[in-house]
Amino acid sequence: MTNEHCDRIRLCLTELGADWAVLSGPDAVCYATGQPIPIETGPSPFTGGPALAFVGRSGGVGLVCSNVEASGPIAGVTLETYAGFSGVVTDQLANYRRAVEGMVRKLGIGGKLAVQKPSHPASITDIVPMGMSIDLHLNRARAVKTADEIAALRIAAKGASAGQNAARRLTRPGLSELEILNGIRAVIEDGAGSRCALTGEYVAGIERTSTLGNPPGARKLISGDPVICDLAPRINGYWSDSCASFCLDTATDVWLAQYRRAKETLDLAISTLRPGLSVADFDRALRAHMQGAGFSYPHHSGHGIGTSVHEWPRLVPDEPALIEKDMVLMVEPGSYLPGIGGARCEHMLRVTSTGAEMLTDFLMDPVL
């Protein structure tokens, strides 16, 4: 996997006229080196700075990370670890800087650098200067997935699908959103065989589903509740995403109408997605279909996915990019009505040479 990804990064360097890529986002480091970086508890107190990947235009791949981030040797990658965790007093920043200096010496890093501007640490700019931005080029290079990445995304998608099916089994009146979400998480992590970062939402009730951004809470479900279940687990460094919506026992006509329109709009996306279509046109068609029944959503129509849960291209009205084969895109039309509740339907789609393949697969019935 790593070799093909580094070749793509080298193409970015050629386009930019740069000699070395210096990557500091955990998703980009995983993309370049295959090393998933732990993210679940924020920046580790046992690091001196973000893990760094180095890729040279004429060869050479390096990884600097702390002794608690490294999983072991990686074929084709020069590894430089440093004492993040230590049994004695230690200066992690000094250790980190020394490791970066060691890597620069070992690989002969120099010339023109292309870096990730949002995450490049100021602490090393005397060793690895800021340089030009690789961000846009790298985003585009990563958007089309390699065969190995599609395999990894299939595994992640199975985790999301298993979580969605578990959500239907585990949801019942009297349990809280958090109890149900943790039951779902147990199924996903047990299937993955490891703890997984998990984002998304599991919210229930008319009020909580009719606005966006409510975190899962201790509210207990009652009969008639609409539920939005959006599950995005990271498995072995690759994310998946998914959303199902349903009502407990009974649904109102208006809720059902908006649910059906969201589901139809997702089906429309699956049947019309293809290489060569512009993102803007695709986004417009989906919004228009919702609006044809009087519904709308105040968010993107979807997004790319890979080692980050949101990747370029975002499916928004002003994105002129063309859809390409082997992009993996989330599509997530929805509707959120005060007094009625919300509904959103989301699948993970691989763009094939002629259309779309669903990577997620789970039951989508509107009433549970």
Place this chain on the structure above:
Amino acid sequence: MTNEHCDRIRLCLTELGADWAVLSGPDAVCYATGQPIPIETGPSPFTGGPALAFVGRSGGVGLVCSNVEASGPIAGVTLETYAGFSGVVTDQLANYRRAVEGMVRKLGIGGKLAVQKPSHPASITDIVPMGMSIDLHLNRARAVKTADEIAALRIAAKGASAGQNAARRLTRPGLSELEILNGIRAVIEDGAGSRCALTGEYVAGIERTSTLGNPPGARKLISGDPVICDLAPRINGYWSDSCASFCLDTATDVWLAQYRRAKETLDLAISTLRPGLSVADFDRALRAHMQGAGFSYPHHSGHGIGTSVHEWPRLVPDEPALIEKDMVLMVEPGSYLPGIGGARCEHMLRVTSTGAEMLTDFLMDPVL
């Protein structure tokens, strides 16, 4: 809470001869402004850089964060949010830089800056230069907790204790480590009323508990397994930590002997911890007590805790700092023997004017 913390940061600035503190670690931003920053899924794709807190020596407190990180207005804090999440194509880094520029103008930030060197972003050094390091001073200022922090840590400690008690109820042969850990997490999060970042470990079996750093996995528990259950949840921005060890159904004599010695060593820590003691002497006494029975542990004896799960001082042999009243310290002696398995006992202790108060409280029986 914020005012007292900012006063402490101002003392750091006075000691350093600096005019403004610029904080970029999520734990320090939470400490200065009271705003917990989401960390559970790593750096957000909807930010242009880390959230930043600004504290002026002669007044002024500012927070720059994206629209998905802000919870709303905070008394006494000038808030500058920017479009991280947007319904159209947007340049998050440009939005972030513009927000930082706006904050610099609004608060009149200038003069000598003191920054967190490991996390300061290179992307803004033309607006907010690197400056001197506030790290050591800030670590020391944060080590002694305020009354509000102790209240927050008590709540977090109750979550860890509830998790430990749940671990005893939920642990049984035939379930996997991950199934049990997610059951525990459900209890912690349901009690907290929100999702919580959770670190630590839940590992079972002779082999997996006799070495450090094994993540919880799909292995199913069997009778006779030793279990190490280390639970560290973050609740409302404040961490707790805890560790219990037990065997299923039956324990070997050697395992029991090391467990009892670890527990005795923790009891010794509770009875000897007091202001004025040096960390090195405290650490040495704990290690000596383990070694008196032929056991030892290859890690720190403990660490501070607050808005970060590991804070200064770390309890290590060469730390000369003196223990002070209202430090909150984790103490975690253990032993790990090949062929026998491991055991570790950990409580969260507040240093009182004469001794120690346990903030965590849970059953610690060696056989379940």
